[in-house]
Amino acid sequence: MSTAMSYQSIYSFVSHQSSTSSQSSRQPLLLPTKCLKIDSSLCYYTSRRKRNLSKIEATASQNNEAALILIRHGESLWNAKNLFTGCVDVPLTEKGIEEAIEAGKRISNIPIDVIFTSSLIRAQMTAMLAMIQHCRKKVPIILHNESDQAKSWSQVFSEETKDQSVPVIPAWQLNERMYGELQGLNKQETAERYGKQQVHEWRRSYDIPPPEGESLEMCAERAVAYFVENIEPKLAAGKNVMVAAHGNSLRSIIMYLDKLTCKEVISLELSTSIPLLYIFKDGKFMKRGSPVGPTEAGVYAYTKAEAGR
Template sequence: MSHLVLLRHGQSVWNAENRFTGWTDVDLSPVGEDEARQAGRLLREEQEAGQLDLVGVHTSLLTRAVRTATLALETMGRPWLPVRRSWRLNERHYGDLQGRNKAETAERHGLEQVQRWRRSYDEPPPPLDPSDPRSGTQDPRYRGLPASALPRSECLADVVRRVVPWFEDCLAADLAHGDVLVVAHGNSIRALAKHLKGISDEAIVDLEVPTGVPWVLRFGPDLTLEEDRFLGDPATVAALQEAVRRQAGG
């Protein structure tokens, strides 16, 4: 038996400012730092109860996920755990919406259109031009990738296509050796959950992943998913999920 812990990074500065973030590299807000530490406390409780024994950690290449993992591990008392990072765990690329205020974008394009960009499975936002400074083509963290691998915009289906190979080639092998923590983003976690839980294209639009709340998936033999649960008070978790649902954009 092994456990996979999925943790969406704590609130970022742009989350607090109600902006589309995507691949833009912004840091945690003070609230996000507190959320990361609280996640670490919940994971430490699981560890002390003998319900969890992490052997490794994976994060995206984005600072808000990297720092969430660092703060959570320090709080757990396991800052020494090995960490691996992958661009495949990055948030969904929001194209030309990146950096824009969500409410203002809804006023400009209409709430219905923004919600389709935000939540439909296969409709990406308007793409960025590769020369746009927001595109990431000059970011050193991606210099080992071919230009064709860098997205100009993504829908959730695109994120599934990049996350599933990572799971099959990397994470599945780690889970064979013990419990693993993955610190990533709302849409990369939704993509992974879609694959692991067999969620349909239609139903995945209703899955809300709150920031800073550990989601524990327990696997049996052959990586058969047996149970999944969020840690913490159920009413608090439900309220956080509803807050995500009410946002004007992802």
């Protein structure tokens, strides 16, 4: 059966969970302007988002539902050592690998057409390990667009092979927020040195960055702008998308999707490798499931018959 019917099967399956879920659907909205710095880059993003909104909605109305899966990477080696990681590129632990595999099992029957990851290895490992569990057995292939030579040398010339693959698009904009001078420091020792209150402000406030680092507000500006410009159009075109990224970049995106306030987003916690599912339909995002675990056993698992259509 056609891909469009696969999208229809996703929606028909998840829509039974509650009659109130669809009532809570909302149009894609900008981050609350009171939470963001009004600088030239943000003004450009805001005005462009408004210009694109009607175009995106018009495209979406011509297509069936699309799935958006958000996954925070599994435990990294520095998570295990209780170190501030930020944009330092460290791999998963054995536990993190197991978490990524389990995440893949949860979403193994949801069709996935394209994957976005950060440029960091722990997010890419999570995406790859999750896809190994997928029932369609499509091969995730990282696209290298950093140079003309990289593009040329990594081309796939078989259309049949392309059909059996899933493109993986890395983007630094989806990276964890940069923790500046805290990167590599032990969290407990840092709290003892600077005081628990100061470290708590660096870690959990919306607009206070650590020394030489990024605040959540700064991370949100780049992550949400990338989502709007690159990921949302894929969903509007009917593509099922998985995003494997980090705690803060995903919190930023969820803030946009769920229209959270600055206060609400700083209290949002995402467990490692627990998939969060949204359905995109008619320009709206409908939340299915929870970032801290599935609300129902069926949220993350569809029948193989439906997935194979």
